[in-house]
Amino acid sequence: MSLLEFARGPAIHWSLIILVAGVIWRLLGVLVLTRGADLSRPRDAFGNFKGYRTVFSRSWPSGEFTTATRYQTIMAYFFHIATLIVVVGITPHIEFIQSLTGASWPALPNALGVAIGTIALVSLIALIMRRLSKPKVYCSNIGDYITWLLVATPLVTGLMAFAHIGPRYETMLAIHILSVAVLFVWFPFSKLMHSFWFIFSRAQSGLSYAHKGVRI
């Protein structure tokens, strides 16, 4: 079995199984553990609506923090949007998703995919540089750095595979797929779960504050 066969076969297979089981485990493990309903009369008749609104309103910093957080806000937006486009926008990824789900859509031209992938990587580097230069702001732990590394690796290896840099294409492709497999395994047990949690945590904060009549 060649490295590529291993990557395309058992490696990505088992990582997907761990990803799915892990994400559902973590989601249910927290969501089933709900608090009982707040029986007090809500201070705001539209509390629920305002609570859910927080899911979106927390997507940018409050006015007073705009200047202080401008750098990471812009970089984080660049990173998230560029990564999302690369993940769902280039031909090999669409082929992979299609093999899993059957769904398919038109792909971006390769040049655009490479450009957006590069933007994702550069913005990710910009973010880690801020994290490294301001340790007191971030209070990073080892898991944060592992997460950064595991997110950066697929971007680097994907770009290298496309550009034919480093080992031969099939080896680089295998390394790229393996790096994604490792990311999938790490995903449910790391802060990458924020891609699911952000909806619930924002809604929960919004709801409880709105119930008390506090505007956030």
Added chain:
Amino acid sequence: MVEQSTLGDLLRSQGVSRRAFIKFCSATASLMALPEGLVPAIAEALEQAKRPSVIWLSFQECTGCTEALTRSHAPSLESLIFDFISLDYHHTLQAASGRAAEAARERAMEENQGSYLVLVDGSIPRVKAYSTIAGISNLDMLIETARGAAGLIAVGTCAAYGGLPAAAPNPTDAVAVSDLVHDKPIVNVPGCPPLPIAITGVIAHYLTLGVLPELDALGRPLAFFGETIHDRCYRRPFYDRGLFAETFDDEGARKGWCLYKLGCKGPVAYNACANVKWNQGVSFPVQSGHGCIGCSEPSFWDNGGIYESIARGQFGTGPKIATAALVGAAAGAGAALLARNKKEKKAAAHSATE
């Protein structure tokens, strides 16, 4: 048997002009990535080359490799080179049969001890009874013949990597030449079938320089297997622009767009089909509208479907992922219920102490 005529004599007797011969030498040199300055040396060496003895062993194969070589755009200089070698043993091509055929092989081995070339097509079953010739198993014949050889050329994917006979479940326990012969130089010229020019190129290299050519990690001559089909494909611009044929009969297919989504293995297949092409340079599979099946790669037969693109995962996901989701749900719910139970117990204990 080996006659002491030179290649030059043979070519002249066949009416090949000096100009055509030099053109062939230049083409061979450029194909083999040899420097231009070597062309006169190649011409001289080839002209003076004595007929080397070649023993061609056919094991678990379909004769496609021999067909490709003998039916290559004849009459050509490649076929003349092939005619030139003293092919002392070849089931398909030799007139002799039975005991006389085996005697020819034994005599060739004896007379050219240490200097003959062994060309092998077909894989070798380790379960000896599955394939025998004149009562000798393929395994024994290969080991015996390889012992006195100067080198071996594994022609075709079956000889080079096991090929189709070695595909799962490999009932004959078929293996490649390199799995059995370890003390001789071996050149793999894989393909199903391999390009005839790749076979004659290796022979010409051996005749002119006296050594076998530079090889890649899989034992293939870099000159022919140094680049992927994808990198040399005339449809590559469509790949780069994201224009793909989705079926074999859609607008993209008719416009000649990239066949990646239809399972083309070009990006991971190392071969020279895209630049050398087949049938006198007429075409190659991608040009005829079908994706590359990567026939020059080890275990290409088992690497997923011919019509499945490279990016697709090679596993049956549906039920296993669904099972994984259920397991995850059970674990999550279980963890939450345990936590809640613990919380309630603590609350009860707390209120009891109050």
